Amino acid sequence: MKRLFALSLLLLTPTISQAAPSTQELSLKVVQDFVIPSYDAFSHQAKIQADAWDKTCNGDTLKPLFHNTSDAWAAVQHINFGPITLLLRRDRLYHWPERRNAVGKSLSKALNDKDNSLLSAKKITGASVALQGLPALERILYTDAIKDDYGCQLGKAIAHNIEEIANGTLKDWKAALPNIKEGSAHPIFFESNDEVAIRLFTELLTGFQMISDQKIALPMGSNLKKANGKRAEGWRSLRSTRYIQQSAKSLRAMALPFVSFLPEKSAEKTEQQLSKFVQLASTLPSPLKDAVTDEEARKKILTFRDEISKTRNLIVEEFTQHLGLTVGFNSLDGD
Incomplete structure (x- = not known):
């Protein structure tokens, strides 16, 4: 009876969330x-x-x-x-x-x-x-x-x-x-650690937007007829796909310090999605200059672009909920 009572109390006690x-x-x-x-x-x-x-x-x-x-x-x-x-x-x-x-x-x-x-x-x-x-x-x-x-x-x-x-x-x-480290303002770059954290979080999100809106959308165009491979980043050196892949790896690396503060289940879910995002980037067709004018290659690129949105949305959800962060204005918002 005592065990049943104790179990009832445990079930009724609200779960204490991990402090942000x-x-x-x-x-x-x-x-x-x-x-x-x-x-x-x-x-x-x-x-x-x-x-x-x-x-x-x-x-x-x-x-x-x-x-x-x-x-x-x-x-x-x-x-x-x-x-x-x-x-x-x-x-x-x-x-x-x-x-x-x-x-x-x-x-x-x-x-x-x-x-x-x-x-x-x-x-x-x-x-x-x-x-x-x-x-x-x-x-x-x-x-x-x-x-x-x-x-x-x-x-x-x-x-x-x-x-x-x-x-x-x-x-x-x-x-x-x-x-x-001291939590003090910098005379040039920031006024507080609040600003640093929010700006770094916002720049992380900007990275996903940059891949989608610039590295992919610019050469892809709205349809096959409007595709222009010479609008791709680094097309002369055949770096366009490589730039996307390096950016993907970097965004995962930047996200992981934030992820280390998430609750265990949230961290695991976010890490899995980031790994999937990077893995899919590694399969992108190259060179991008030619891929954007190929129907089958475009499907692969669009599948990856969907994964960009999915990854970014998950990061926004998890980081705002568990880390107390807010999304600020980014450098692409005015484009």
Whole structure:
């Protein structure tokens, strides 16, 4: 009888939910586990690339290093918060999606004018943002510009500019880390840990939207007749599918520090969905430039796009419910 009474009390007692982590805990975990290591990897690859440009203009040597640097960039491409926003770093580093052929026009003018002052670190920093980053370097590497002496020197200047931006961004994130640990405002990048946590969560969601709305939708078009493979990201270097796959891996890596604070069942469900999302990305057809004009390939891409929405929606549901986070304005909302 006593056991039955005790069991009744246990069943009637409300379940105590796991306390939501503080925004300081969330901010510190994501910055330490994902943000700083990812920018560190990007800075490292950018330096290797720049050092190689000092020694050679051989495309066969430089192209693999461009891919490594671009892979590392893809890990943080969706972040438009914090040090990457200082001094127009993000725009200068990656002018994409490209409008009105800005990169092509800027590069063509530079190659025609052969202005040697552009080859200095100070001058290239003040040039058009379309000329300063990875998209411009891709064009030099994957066109005849690499064979031209001035084109070679311009590529070298751009590679070093990319390295400088990557190093500066990493340095500033490391410098901001004590503020996050102390829970204090940063004079430039954020006013509180609440802002850091919400912005990082929002940028995570932006990453899913970026894959769907830009990396896929732009070349796919609304139907087969309107598809245009040359609107795909990195189509010249055949990186379009690779960019999507690297972004998918990165979004999973960024989500996991958040997931570590979820209740066990929620964490397991979210991790399974993230793994499914990454696995499906690995099966995407390549090159995307050609796949978007193929009916069967488009079906595979659209299936993956559905998985993007499913994964993003689950993250929103779990993180807002269990972590006390809210979705903020993201950099794509105004597009």
